[in-house]
Amino acid sequence: MSQAQIGIHGIDLVPQGTAYGLLIGLGVLFCGVILIAIKVQKAYLSEDSATSEMFMVANRSVGTGLTASAVFSSWMWINETVLSAAMCYRYGLAVPLWWGSGLCFQIALMAALGVMAKIRVPYAHTSLEIIKMRYGTVGHLVFIVLNLTNNVFGCASMILVGSQLVYGISGMHFVAATILIPLGVVLYTAVGGLKATFLTDFLHTAVALILIIFFTLSILTHDAVGGLSGLYDKVVATASENYISGNYEGSLLTMKSKEAIIWGLILKFGNLALVVMDTAFWQKSFASEVNSTVPAYNLAAVAVFGIPWGLGTVIGLSARALHRTAIFPTFPADITEAEVEAGLVMPYLVKALIGDSGIVAFFVLLFMALTSTVSSSMIAVSSILSFDLYKTYFNPKATDKKLLHASHITVVFHAIFITGISIALNYGGANMTWIGYFRPILSCPGIIPLGLTLFWDGQTKLAAILSPVLGFFTGLAIWLGTAHALYGEVTMTTTGAGLPALYGAIGSFFSPALYSVVISLYKPYKFDWREFLRIELADEAQLHASDTPSLASTETKNQQGTETPKPDTTESNADPERTAAQANEKSVSVSTRLRTSPTQLSLDDIRHPFSEETLKELNRWMKIAWAIFVVLVLVTFVLWPMPLYRDYIFTKSFFSGWVSVSIVWQFFAFFAVVIYPLYDGRYEIAKGAKGIWKSSKDLFAKKKA
Numbered sequence: 001m002s003q004a005q006i007g008i009h010g011i012d013l014v015p016q017g018t019a020y021g022l023l024i025g026l027g028v029l030f031c032g033v034i035l036i037a038i039k040v041q042k043a044y045l046s047e048d049s050a051t052s053e054m055f056m057v058a059n060r061s062v063g064t065g066l067t068a069s070a071v072f073s074s075w076m077w078i079n080e081t082v083l084s085a086a087m088c089y090r091y092g093l094a095v096p097l098w099w100g101s102g103l104c105f106q107i108a109l110m111a112a113l114g115v116m117a118k119i120r121v122p123y124a125h126t127s128l129e130i131i132k133m134r135y136g137t138v139g140h141l142v143f144i145v146l147n148l149t150n151n152v153f154g155c156a157s158m159i160l161v162g163s164q165l166v167y168g169i170s171g172m173h174f175v176a177a178t179i180l181i182p183l184g185v186v187l188y189t190a191v192g193g194l195k196a197t198f199l200t201d202f203l204h205t206a207v208a209l210i211l212i213i214f215f216t217l218s219i220l221t222h223d224a225v226g227g228l229s230g231l232y233d234k235v236v237a238t239a240s241e242n243y244i245s246g247n248y249e250g251s252l253l254t255m256k257s258k259e260a261i262i263w264g265l266i267l268k269f270g271n272l273a274l275v276v277m278d279t280a281f282w283q284k285s286f287a288s289e290v291n292s293t294v295p296a297y298n299l300a301a302v303a304v305f306g307i308p309w310g311l312g313t314v315i316g317l318s319a320r321a322l323h324r325t326a327i328f329p330t331f332p333a334d335i336t337e338a339e340v341e342a343g344l345v346m347p348y349l350v351k352a353l354i355g356d357s358g359i360v361a362f363f364v365l366l367f368m369a370l371t372s373t374v375s376s377s378m379i380a381v382s383s384i385l386s387f388d389l390y391k392t393y394f395n396p397k398a399t400d401k402k403l404l405h406a407s408h409i410t411v412v413f414h415a416i417f418i419t420g421i422s423i424a425l426n427y428g429g430a431n432m433t434w435i436g437y438f439r440p441i442l443s444c445p446g447i448i449p450l451g452l453t454l455f456w457d458g459q460t461k462l463a464a465i466l467s468p469v470l471g472f473f474t475g476l477a478i479w480l481g482t483a484h485a486l487y488g489e490v491t492m493t494t495t496g497a498g499l500p501a502l503y504g505a506i507g508s509f510f511s512p513a514l515y516s517v518v519i520s521l522y523k524p525y526k527f528d529w530r531e532f533l534r535i536e537l538a539d540e541a542q543l544h545a546s547d548t549p550s551l552a553s554t555e556t557k558n559q560q561g562t563e564t565p566k567p568d569t570t571e572s573n574a575d576p577e578r579t580a581a582q583a584n585e586k587s588v589s590v591s592t593r594l595r596t597s598p599t600q601l602s603l604d605d606i607r608h609p610f611s612e613e614t615l616k617e618l619n620r621w622m623k624i625a626w627a628i629f630v631v632l633v634l635v636t637f638v639l640w641p642m643p644l645y646r647d648y649i650f651t652k653s654f655f656s657g658w659v660s661v662s663i664v665w666q667f668f669a670f671f672a673v674v675i676y677p678l679y680d681g682r683y684e685i686a687k688g689a690k691g692i693w694k695s696s697k698d699l700f701a702k703k704k705a
Contacts, residue, residue, distance in 0.1 A: 011329045013170070013347055013348075014356070016172050019170035019363070023363075024180060026364065027180065027183055027371075033203065064291070064676075064680055065678070065679065066680065067300075068299040068303070069202045069300075069674065071284055071297055071300040072201075072672075072673040073673075074280060074281065074372060074376040075300065075304055076304060076307060077369060078162055078343075078370060078373075079158075079308075081208075081365060082161070084096050085315035085316045085319070085343075085346040086340050086341070086346070088315070088317065089315075089316040089320055089340060090340055091246075091259050092257055092316075092317075093252060093313050093317060093658075094254065094255045094256075094260035094264075094641075095263060095312065096312030096313045096316065096662075097309055097641055098261065098267070099264065099308035099309070099312060100306065100636070101641065102271050103305060103308065104301040104305045105268075105629065106274075106275040106301075107297050108297065108301045108625070109272070110282075110297055111285075111294045111625040111629070112622060112626050113276065113282075114285030114286075117285065119615065119619065120529055120532050122533075122608070125283070126388055127147070127450065128147060128384060129388065130532065131453060134453055134531070135464045138461075139465050142465050143468075144384060146277060146443075146446040146468060147277055147380075149442060150273060150274065150442070150446075151377050151381050152417070153421075153439060154274050155374060157435045159181055159418065160426055162181055162369075162370040163178040164342050164343070165366060174426055175423055178419055178422045181370050181371070181374065182371075182415045182418065182419060183415075185374045186411060186415045201372055201375070201376070202677055204371065205673050205674060208372075209673070209674060211365040211368075212311050213667065215311065215358075215362075216310055216314050216663060218353070218354055218358070219315060219349065220318070222353045224352075225318050225321070228655070228656040228660065229656065231317060231321065231659075232253075234321035235317050235320060235321050246258040248648070248649065249649065252320055254650065255641060255645050256645050256646060256647060263498060265505075266440060266501050267436065269440035270440035270443065272440075272444070272447060273439065273440055273447055276447045277447060278376075278377075279380040279383060283379065285297070294621045294628075297625075298625070299672050299673070300673060302672070303669035306664075307666065309662045310663050313658075313659055314662075319345045319348065322349070329352055347359065374415075378414050382407045382410040385410040386406040387403070391403055429492060434492060434496040437496055437497075437501030438479075438495070438501070440501070440504070440505035441505055442508075444505060444508040445467070445469070445471030445472040445475065445508050445509075446468040447509060448510075449463070449512055452516060457526050457529065459516055459527075460520045460523060460524070462522075463520040464516070466515065466519055467513075467519060471507075471511045475508025475509075478507040478508075479495065479500050479507075482499060482503045483495045483500040486499060530606050533609070
């Protein structure tokens, strides 16, 4: 079996037995912790994942801190750590900054889209549910394919790179690593649903950020590096042997890097698709409280900027300074291009400077980044398969129990399927660089048509169906045509080059906008936004039609016949979205709604479930979201990096300030998505702790008696 088939096996940095133990042990540990947390939630916080609403959208009750942590974790893929370091090693310090700017604006955009979804479709579960209501079955199926492809390809690529890394540094068989990575995630995701992923996302975020800060500071302050001054001096001293073609004067210390900016632009398109076309980010938006969506998403957007910037810069440049010294694991041989593309730069440097304990910590970081991605993808795909496929086309009258059962089955199915895809990609010879270049072409065509679904009432059904399909083939043709025109052939190597991928991504992203407008003007039609409110009416009708107990009794008693605690309306729980919904439910008779099918109700008889005050609040948040989005784009795309794209090599003082700010940003991220969520959820934490303490006292009292 060739190396191309099973990844790149570099230097064994850890024994296979240790690698197996770490993957299995971490999976079991996290599974146990999350299952205990789910039990505590159910027992003391009245949060039961045995309902589809809780399983899919966490009862739309998640606060700012936990939402920010979950979004940050879902977006802190292995790319931001391992591969940002590898690409900094390859092209210099321009890459980590472009990487950071290629992460934040998508989350800010998702904040605006999420608020608009709350206004237009207040009780949607998935973005595809919105598509179905507006464009019917064909449009629904087209976007199901686009969303599933995006989720599956993104998740499989992360498992692929993680498995290749495990194989590269331990020699563990690739297939074994591919199976073990998602195994533990299946258990707690299948049981706990979206709220479980929120909890595990917080734990992933906390552990990963501690390790990221640890790696950054430990490597920077190591005697072999010598701090900021020592790192700069070493990079300058080795400039002749580290000449980078396409950089100004071949320097690692310049922002004027042709390959870096191409990589950064491709990354921006690909990441935009991974957010907007990923139902997981929509679900987190649906799950958050109305006052939490915009601040949470933008807090995560700003926090995530510092991860690839700080870690990638320090590790990438340190590896460049030391890769030809006796301390480096590959010495006297040099690190190969294939090893760089496989992401082995960071583990090699960690082994060289921190030793075996550093490699164990690296394994933990790898596990955190991978499993947070996998758990988020599992819930997203599970929701599509159970809600958008099973309930819509196979069993429209599915009870809440059956829908939940289908969700559990699809979580397991997705885990098995994604493992198979990861193995197939590996045996097909794909590496992370090629996947990063191809993914935007595959995932971008649906972005603009999906956005127009919420913002333009003139997009017609035909336009929504055809424009993403035509956009994909446009991007594909440009990609392959450019590769052939520039290099004379179409191969994995030529299609993995920067310019063909960039031109293909641009065509794939922008052409659907043109197609949509032209096709919509062919037979103009204006959509009435009130149609979206039928989703809420249909769900309510089915819910009450299947309920046998009275509404009053189900509000006051649970399945065991005990009183269910009334929701706390103080502090963060006094959310206008839920308050308005409860007021609306009291003012409108359920029986009146059930006399007529939701699809037969006149639009004049349909009322928005939110009060005028809540809608004003949502519109205010939407303006804030768009303002933050514009500012982030201007700062991270134009005002910050572009003035530095000139004939300039960083001086020692400028470099020291540059890296210092990036490290401070890492600490900001830690406070924003680890410390703040603990403060934000202090009442729930205290309530859970009191419940556990009381139960423990009662248990000991019974034993003594």
